[in-house]
Every structure is written in structure tokens, then in C-alpha cells.
Amino acid sequence: MLAIPLSATVLFAGWGVVSAGLQGRGADRLQSLVAVSAAVGELVDELGRERVTAAELVSSARGSANPLLEQVARTDRVVGEYRQRRGRFGASDRDAERLLAPFDGQLMRLPGLREQVRDRSVSRTAVLVRYRVAISLGLAVRESVSQVGGADGQVADLLRVAAALSRASEYTGIQQTAVLAAGGGVLTQALQQELAGARAGYDEALLTVTQRSSARWRSWLDQALSGPEVLAAQRVDDVVTRSRVGSRLRVDVDEWARVSAQRRERLHAVQTRVDADIAAEVSQRRAEQWATTGVLSGAALVLVAVAGVLAFRQGRALTSRLRRVRDAVTGMAAVDLPDLVRRVSVADPANPAAMPPAPAALAAAGAGRDEVDEVTAAFDTLAAAVYRIAIDLSRQRRVAAGAVEAVGRRCQGMAHRLLRELDLAERDEADSRTLATFFRLDNLAAQLQHATQSLLVLSGRSLGAVHPEPVALVTVAQAALSRIQEYRRVVSGAIDERVAVPPALIDDLVHLLASLLDNATRYSPDEVVVTGHLLGDRVIVQVTDTGSGIEPELLRRLNSELADPAPMIEWSTFAGRAWPRWRCWRRHMACGCGCCQGGRVARSRRSRFRPASSWSRPRRRGRCPGARWRAGGHPAPALRPLMSPPRRPRGPRAGRRRRRGVSSHGCRIPWTRRPRYCRSSRRHVRRGVWTR
Incomplete structure (x- = not known):
């Protein structure tokens, strides 16, 4: 009876502990994804730098490959850090695998692309496209982390801000490489559209950062986008924007590269600080979640322990009561009731003082009775009914015995009179045939007397004869x-x-x-x-x-x-x-x-x-x-x-x-x-x- 509530308590406590544990594991997974997202942001920035260096090397027939090799070394260092964080997700996490697999594939193709760049066996356009594909896949990873990691609304907004900063930096890099590719030549329609699209994407990304970020982050962005270098980059950008299709770009390519790189570095600095804040926020929430899980687990264990102790005590008390009831009922059925029935059967129902008392009640008297007391009271009712039935049967046996005795006494008197008459007839009879007939009648009378005595025996009375x-x-x-x-x-x-x-x-x-x-x-x-x-x-x-x-x-x-x-x-x-x-x-x-x-x-x-x-x-x-x-x-x-x-x-x-x-x-x-x-x-x- 106590097993059901105890099992329910253990079940709900286990469910609560498991749910809290799953939430804690979800917080661990989100923290790992945030760390991977930060590594992807760093890697995207390094890939953007490597793209500019590779484009310059491919464009210049006599350029040195040392800047590219230095940038490749920095990029590989960031790739190693990314793969270290990426290794926390195994094949069992299918969502993370689907998210990161395309970007991993592009990273695996980078060594071949670098060899082609060093050999100058690839065009500048192919280099820009392939780097742009890898960077776009990295940006897609940063934008999808909140959805795959199951982050709440607040953390998801923070992750979107970080992804928007990465997009803004990438759009700056696209503008930079597009102007460098033109090399001060004629502005074509495709180049103008590319520059306009990059400028629109940059403005949209900054708008997202402004709307979704906190005041502190906005202040970081405002500080990053102010200063002489940023103003110079803005003036050059305005010149490029006002240029018409078919006209020559009146832009100093080296100055444009310098101010664009400076703006990208400032945006990357803000992005790094934002990623650090997001990681700290997620880590704090993870710690709070595990603390909550620990508290819930401890409370569940305490609840189960208390429920177990209470169930054990109640079970022992209930078992003890049931055993006492069982022993009492068994004793009543095996000893008390048979003895009571025997005593009632030998007592005189007409004399109340001679009748044995009714069986004692097993149930405790009181208003607050539970099911055990009700069962005991039912056995008391049964014992009282047996007592009444025994009295009724004893009374009926007494009446039946009296009737049998009365019939037996009358038949016994008749048998005695018959034997006496036969003795008188036999006393002086000399005829052997008549005497034989009397003897046969005498035997029948003796059999009748024996049957009559059987009636007296059945009635429980003595036969009545006394011998000296x-x-x-x-x-x-x-x-x-x-x-x-x-x-x-x-x-x-x-x-x-x-x-x-x-x-x-x-x-x-x-x-x-x-x-x-x-x-x-x-x-x-x-x-x-x-x-x-x-x-x-x-x-x-x-x-x-x-x-x-x-x-x-x-x-x-x-x-x-x-x-x-x-x-x-x-x-x-x-x-x-x-x-x-x-x-x-x-x-x-x-x-x-x-x-x-x-x-x-x-x-x-x-x-x-x-x-x-x-x-x-x-x-x-x-x-x-x-x-x-x-x-x-x-x-x-x-x-x-x-x-x-x-x-x-x-x-x-x-x-x-x-x-x-x-x-x-x-x-x-x-x-x-x-x-x-x-x-x-x-x-x-x-x-x-x-x-x-």
C-alpha cells in the first residue's frame, strides 16, 4: 500500500533530477558551441586577411610570398584552436555535425588553394571567390549557433550581435578587395553593384548591432568607429560611392587598403570583446544551471530519503498492526471461537449466568479508525455473529435433546412394562413352544429397550438404571x-x-x-x-x-x-x-x-x-x-x-x-x-x- 506513493515520489524526484541534468548538459553544449563560434569568428577574420594577401600576391608577378606565409601561419594557429574546440562534438551530436561539416570541408581545401596561390596558378577572381565561400560558411555557423544550441531569447540576441559584427567586418573586406581588384581603373557596372551591395550589408549589420546590443556594447562600437582613420576610410568610401560607371576611380589604392584594414581591425576588436562577454554570460548561466541541478538533486535525494524513512516507519507500524490482527484473528479462529462454541454447547442457555461471555473486541475503540481497524471490526462482527449462532444452536440442541429424551423416557417405560409383563408370563409357563415364543418376544423387547437407550444417549442423558x-x-x-x-x-x-x-x-x-x-x-x-x-x-x-x-x-x-x-x-x-x-x-x-x-x-x-x-x-x-x-x-x-x-x-x-x-x-x-x-x-x- 505504501509502495505506490513511494514509487511515485521516487519517479517524480528522478524525473526532476533527470530534467535538471539534461538542462545542465544543454548549458554545457551551448557553452561549447559559443566557444566554437568565437573561434570561427577569429578564423573568419584571419581568412579575410589571408584573402587580401593572396589577392595581392596573385595580382603582382614579382611580389614576395613571405607576407602570405606569415598570414597562413597565423591562420593555421587559429584553425588548430578551432579544431580543438570542435573536437568536443562527436558524431552523436548530429545537429552540430550538420552545422560545422561544410565549414570543415572548406578548411580542408585551403592547403590546395594556398599552393595554387604560391605558384600563381590561379586567377585573382577564383581566389577571391573561394575565400569568400569559406568565410560565408563561417558566418553561417555563427548565425546558427543560437538555434542549434537551444539558447534562450536573451543569449540568442547576443549571438546575433556577434554574428552581425562578423558580417560587418566581412563586408568591409569585400569593399577592400573590390577596390584593390579595380586598381584605380574604370568603374564597371558589376563592380559598382558589388560595392553597393557590400555597403548596404555593412549598414544593415551595424543597424542590427545597434538595435540588439546593450548600451555598453554600443559605446564600444561608437568608440571603434570614431577617429581619424575611420574618418579617412569614410571619405574614401564616399568617393567610391559617388563614382559613376565608366569613370576612373580616383582613389589611392594603398591608402584605401590601409584605412580599410584599420576599420576591420576596430570592428574585430569589438567583436572579440562581445564574444568574451557572451562566453562569460553563458558560463555564468551554465554554473547557475548546474547549481540549480545540484540543489534539485539534493532536494530530491532528501525527499526520497524522507519518504523512504516515513514509508519504512509507516510500513513497520502497519505491518506490526497487521501481524497483530493476523495473530489475534488466527488465535480467535483456532482457539478462542472453538473453545467458546464448546463452552456454549455445554452451558444452559436458559441460565444467563452460566453462559460464557461474548468474545472480546479486537478493534480499538475510538472515532479515528483506519482500514486496519475496520477489518478488525469486521472480524469482531463475525465473532459476535458466531457467538449468537452458537447460542442459538445450543438452545436448539437443548430443545431437540429434551424432545428426544421425552420420547426415549416414554419408550423406555413402555419397554420396561413390556419386559415385566413378559417375565410374569414366563414365570409359570411350562409349554416349551409357548416359552420359546415368549423368549423371542423377550429378545425383541430387549432390542426395543436398546433402541430406546440409544435415544437417551443421543439426548445426552443417563440411562437411568442404578446397580448396587x-x-x-x-x-x-x-x-x-x-x-x-x-x-x-x-x-x-x-x-x-x-x-x-x-x-x-x-x-x-x-x-x-x-x-x-x-x-x-x-x-x-x-x-x-x-x-x-x-x-x-x-x-x-x-x-x-x-x-x-x-x-x-x-x-x-x-x-x-x-x-x-x-x-x-x-x-x-x-x-x-x-x-x-x-x-x-x-x-x-x-x-x-x-x-x-x-x-x-x-x-x-x-x-x-x-x-x-x-x-x-x-x-x-x-x-x-x-x-x-x-x-x-x-x-x-x-x-x-x-x-x-x-x-x-x-x-x-x-x-x-x-x-x-x-x-x-x-x-x-x-x-x-x-x-x-x-x-x-x-x-x-x-x-x-x-x-x-
Whole structure:
């Protein structure tokens, strides 16, 4: 979120620095072009002097070449300076190349022209034309520097003044060479036009200098164009101007050459001072531009640094807040809300004091809230909605559990009355067929009682039966057999007779074993074997069948649900039978005292369920009342098991009267598994153990 404004700041700062740098480079380029222009002005002046000398040498058959050689040396020195300044512009600067290339080409042709002049193998007119072309290209360079260099209006006017001074000097040189070429002869029409054009160009150049230059420069020009030599040149110029075509020029050629050269030198002196002022002005502006660039660069760096520091601090603060919100929301989703839902599920919605408080708000209270606080407030709203939904679901579960309990209690009462009536009918019945029918009805009633108890287990209530003393494990197993339909396929294996079940666990263990045996007989084609034996101070109860087993994914899911049971398990887990078993196991076989660790459903080739259980003495305060399953099939630690139950009095009349098909502890036994019934002795018990 902070990267966008920081990137924009860096972008604009970089753009400003780059723009200022480009302007600084433009100032450097303009300074170099001004220096080249000044060198071109010097070179143009030297070429004008060389032109006069070359014309005199060509015109005179006996003239000496030394003046020309001296002038060529001075010209070459200026050419070297020009080329040194010209070398700052490479081939990449195409505008400068296009501007300077023609003038460079003319300079490269000068050595050949000089050789021709020294040999006098060229005419005076050709010499004047070729020098005039080179000088005109140099003047074009000076006039175009402001445009190529991108100078502003003020500097461009200064450069135009300097170029105008060079033109004025050149027009003076043209007049000088034209009069020298006439040599005091007849004034022709072409010569008159040439002189008139040079005079007009000279006046126009001086007018440009006067209009565009400063007062100081005008004063320099006025001083340069005053004096006896200038007045003499003006008088000679007036004589030439008043001369008519066809008349002889009444002008002293030597005097004309001297005064013209003097005027040119004065104009060149002004030009040199003007070029120096222009160079100083451009250098000052360049320095100011680079100073501005440095200031802008420093300000941009400071701005970027400040923005980076602020973004870093804001980013750290924002990241810290987001991490705190993430940790708080993760903790709420992983720990707080599930724990709150569990506490709400076990609390009584009708009692507000028993309900846990609503989850604490994560968002800070206050008017100035930002987006992070709004997101946190949204999570607070979600948590409050979950809390309300949990309360509503708990209330609905309570109502549903009450309805299921009411139906279960009524069905349980009806089942008890049905069993009581069947016991009364069986008591004095002697017919074996009728007794077999009663036994079948008795088994159906036991199955009905088992289903009714499942309803009570679903409602979360106890089964309601109370037993005064422990019962042998073999009796509990036989009672469980009496509550299933396919009891004939169950084989009671080796069950240790020394193990007794505490009173608080009898009904729940009978219900649990009945559910397991019913499941085994439903999904196993062969017989089901139930065994129970001691293992140290533990008791292992195994129900072995030959069913198809459980799919690995379902097995993993069941083990996870047993390890961390939720308030509700999907109803279709075991076709509607897993939930009652789990509730029954959860209430007694794995108590909520903190010492129980859950259970595990094991899978093997021959067994469908292999619960490991242990039983201890009757419950004490603060101790685990019964056995439980443990993940991995290993029994959990418990107290020492109760050994064989106390020996019963022998004979049917010892103690209270027992009903047929019911043990002394009130557990019903299926008629096929009941002890042999002897009418003569009416004995059911031998040595305190039920006989088959």
C-alpha cells in the first residue's frame, strides 16, 4: 500500500533530477558551441586577411610570398584552436555535425588553394571567390549557433550581435578587395553593384548591432568607429560611392587598403570583446544551471530519503498492526471461537449466568479508525455473529435433546412394562413352544429397550438404571447379547471371570457392547467372537468379526473425531449407530476429568473394532470412574481391577427370588444363552458363575 506513493515520489524526484541534468548538459553544449563560434569568428577574420594577401600576391608577378606565409601561419594557429574546440562534438551530436561539416570541408581545401596561390596558378577572381565561400560558411555557423544550441531569447540576441559584427567586418573586406581588384581603373557596372551591395550589408549589420546590443556594447562600437582613420576610410568610401560607371576611380589604392584594414581591425576588436562577454554570460548561466541541478538533486535525494524513512516507519507500524490482527484473528479462529462454541454447547442457555461471555473486541475503540481497524471490526462482527449462532444452536440442541429424551423416557417405560409383563408370563409357563415364543418376544423387547437407550444417549442423558454392586464381565457380555437380533452367531470366547464392572459403568458398557456386537453381526457373514482378558492391571475386550472393514479415509476420519470429538458427528458415519456409541463411550469410558486421551478405531484383517478397556473400583471423588479407549490400541492407566465377584449363596431360595432370564444384578440373558433350567431343583447358579 505504501509502495505506490513511494514509487511515485521516487519517479517524480528522478524525473526532476533527470530534467535538471539534461538542462545542465544543454548549458554545457551551448557553452561549447559559443566557444566554437568565437573561434570561427577569429578564423573568419584571419581568412579575410589571408584573402587580401593572396589577392595581392596573385595580382603582382614579382611580389614576395613571405607576407602570405606569415598570414597562413597565423591562420593555421587559429584553425588548430578551432579544431580543438570542435573536437568536443562527436558524431552523436548530429545537429552540430550538420552545422560545422561544410565549414570543415572548406578548411580542408585551403592547403590546395594556398599552393595554387604560391605558384600563381590561379586567377585573382577564383581566389577571391573561394575565400569568400569559406568565410560565408563561417558566418553561417555563427548565425546558427543560437538555434542549434537551444539558447534562450536573451543569449540568442547576443549571438546575433556577434554574428552581425562578423558580417560587418566581412563586408568591409569585400569593399577592400573590390577596390584593390579595380586598381584605380574604370568603374564597371558589376563592380559598382558589388560595392553597393557590400555597403548596404555593412549598414544593415551595424543597424542590427545597434538595435540588439546593450548600451555598453554600443559605446564600444561608437568608440571603434570614431577617429581619424575611420574618418579617412569614410571619405574614401564616399568617393567610391559617388563614382559613376565608366569613370576612373580616383582613389589611392594603398591608402584605401590601409584605412580599410584599420576599420576591420576596430570592428574585430569589438567583436572579440562581445564574444568574451557572451562566453562569460553563458558560463555564468551554465554554473547557475548546474547549481540549480545540484540543489534539485539534493532536494530530491532528501525527499526520497524522507519518504523512504516515513514509508519504512509507516510500513513497520502497519505491518506490526497487521501481524497483530493476523495473530489475534488466527488465535480467535483456532482457539478462542472453538473453545467458546464448546463452552456454549455445554452451558444452559436458559441460565444467563452460566453462559460464557461474548468474545472480546479486537478493534480499538475510538472515532479515528483506519482500514486496519475496520477489518478488525469486521472480524469482531463475525465473532459476535458466531457467538449468537452458537447460542442459538445450543438452545436448539437443548430443545431437540429434551424432545428426544421425552420420547426415549416414554419408550423406555413402555419397554420396561413390556419386559415385566413378559417375565410374569414366563414365570409359570411350562409349554416349551409357548416359552420359546415368549423368549423371542423377550429378545425383541430387549432390542426395543436398546433402541430406546440409544435415544437417551443421543439426548445426552443417563440411562437411568442404578446397580448396587459390581457385576462380572461375563454377565455384562451376556446381557449385551440379549439386546441384538443375531445373538446366535456370537460366540463367547475366553472371558476372565475375575473381572468385575463397577456399577456406574454396567448399563453403558452393556449398551456399548451391544452396539458393537450388532454392528459386527450385521456386516460379518461368519461368527463373531467376543473375548475379555487381563493384561497386567488392564482389561482388554475384543470383538472380532470377518467384515469388509473400514476404508482408510473413513478410518482416519473416525480416529480424528475420536481424538478430538466435536459436539456433533455426521449421522451417516455408521448408518446412524456411531453417535450413540460415541456418546455412551464419551460419558463413562472417557470421562472429562482431564486424564482421558480419547480413543482409536483399529483396523486388522479379522477384526472390525478392537477397543481396549479397563475397569476399576467404584468411583471416588476426583478419580476416573471407568475405562476408556486409547489411540494405538494400548490401554490407558487405571486403578487395579476388581477381581472375581463375591460368591453367591447356592440354591434358588438363598437370598431374594430372581426372575427367570434375569441375573441377580438385573441383566437380561438371551434364552439360548441362559443356564440350564431344572424344574426339580430350580437351580440357576453353580459356584457363583452362570452355567450354560
